[in-house]
Amino acid sequence: MILAGRGSAILPPTMPLVPSRRTITSIPDRVARLVTHGHVRVSDEELRRSVEGRVVLVTGASYGIGEATAKRLVDAGATTILVARTAERLQEVAADLGPGARAYPCDLTDFDAVGALAEQVLADHGAPDVIVNNAGKSIHRSIAASAERFHDFQRTIDINYLAPVRLTIALLPAMRERGSGHLVNTSTWGVYGMPIAPGWSAYLASKAAFDTWVRCVAQEIRGDGLTATTVHMGLVRTRMASSAVTQGMPAMTPDEAAHIMCHAIVKRPRLAGPWWAGPADLISNQVFRGPTEALHSRLFTESEKRGWGMGGYPG
Numbered sequence: 001m002i003l004a005g006r007g008s009a010i011l012p013p014t015m016p017l018v019p020s021r022r023t024i025t026s027i028p029d030r031v032a033r034l035v036t037h038g039h040v041r042v043s044d045e046e047l048r049r050s051v052e053g054r055v056v057l058v059t060g061a062s063y064g065i066g067e068a069t070a071k072r073l074v075d076a077g078a079t080t081i082l083v084a085r086t087a088e089r090l091q092e093v094a095a096d097l098g099p100g101a102r103a104y105p106c107d108l109t110d111f112d113a114v115g116a117l118a119e120q121v122l123a124d125h126g127a128p129d130v131i132v133n134n135a136g137k138s139i140h141r142s143i144a145a146s147a148e149r150f151h152d153f154q155r156t157i158d159i160n161y162l163a164p165v166r167l168t169i170a171l172l173p174a175m176r177e178r179g180s181g182h183l184v185n186t187s188t189w190g191v192y193g194m195p196i197a198p199g200w201s202a203y204l205a206s207k208a209a210f211d212t213w214v215r216c217v218a219q220e221i222r223g224d225g226l227t228a229t230t231v232h233m234g235l236v237r238t239r240m241a242s243s244a245v246t247q248g249m250p251a252m253t254p255d256e257a258a259h260i261m262c263h264a265i266v267k268r269p270r271l272a273g274p275w276w277a278g279p280a281d282l283i284s285n286q287v288f289r290g291p292t293e294a295l296h297s298r299l300f301t302e303s304e305k306r307g308w309g310m311g312g313y314p315g
């Protein structure tokens, strides 16, 4: 089932539209958190020292990881600029989070509107101290099911790549002039850590594009005192991760993901993700890339025959 115009491509009918941020986690979920990002620690006090009185812009703050991250930032005393499309929902979230939260509704795939948003933010708050490029869209669909769906590639590249580029280049000059700032990119372990998987071509290519962009730009802005972190996030139970294929899998809660995002804001590592992402990436995507892809290919063919959903579900 397609949820048109929303952050999630495929929602099974049983899945609530907005999973609770505070869902009590099962043991497999706890294990997933420990195995992926269990080494990440940032106390409320550390976060407060880092962001109190500062301006942090979070895109995709109306739901999921962005909403939970914005909550922690507001609680820690940051002026937190919330950006997402759905104005009503964004106002609700801002009202819930309190006076530190400011709602700036914007469809980030409308690039003129993004320019206007950046101008407004600079006029209202000056250059942000941190930009969290988090808004995104996931599509899980095989190439066979995509023949008549070029728009899937267009919309993932628009929101996952061009939108954060447009927003960042509009705000960067003011941040560089001030001589400080941090960019955080919510990426996925699907592009670093896990073997590149069939069925995710639109999503993973668009996420990889922004990862590479950040990696290039980080080198250019470092001399001006700016830093960048790419977070290779594991599975998080949000609207986006509601597809039938990910539904039963162990996953983190949005609050746990927010903890990882806040760690990225405070510690500013170049990369943040599962501690084993580097070795796993080396093994599965480089040393044993041939056998890994051959295995995936066999599994994919079997999956298409038996309807396991490895390539997503048509529709």
Ligand SMILES: NC(=O)c1ccc[n+]([C@@H]2O[C@H](COP(=O)([O-])OP(=O)(O)OC[C@H]3O[C@@H](n4cnc5c(N)ncnc54)[C@H](OP(=O)(O)O)[C@@H]3O)[C@@H](O)[C@H]2O)c1
Pocket (backbone or CB within 6 Å): 005, 006, 007, 008, 059, 060, 061, 062, 063, 064, 065, 066, 083, 084, 085, 086, 089, 106, 107, 108, 109, 133, 134, 135, 136, 137, 138, 159, 186, 187, 188, 189, 232, 233, 234, 235, 236, 237, 238, 239, 240, 241
């Ligand atoms: N969930 C996971 O397992 C997982 C894993 C790895 C990485 N990630 C990444 O984490 C980020 C957040 O995902 P999530 O899981 O929190 O998903 P989510 O709950 O669906 O939230 C997506 C957010 O992006 C916003 N958004 C989507 N299209 C937009 C547009 N055109 N303009 C402005 N805002 C837009 C949505 O708001 P509106 O609909 O109101 O616009 C929403 O606030 C994404 O970049 C995703 O790729 C997620």
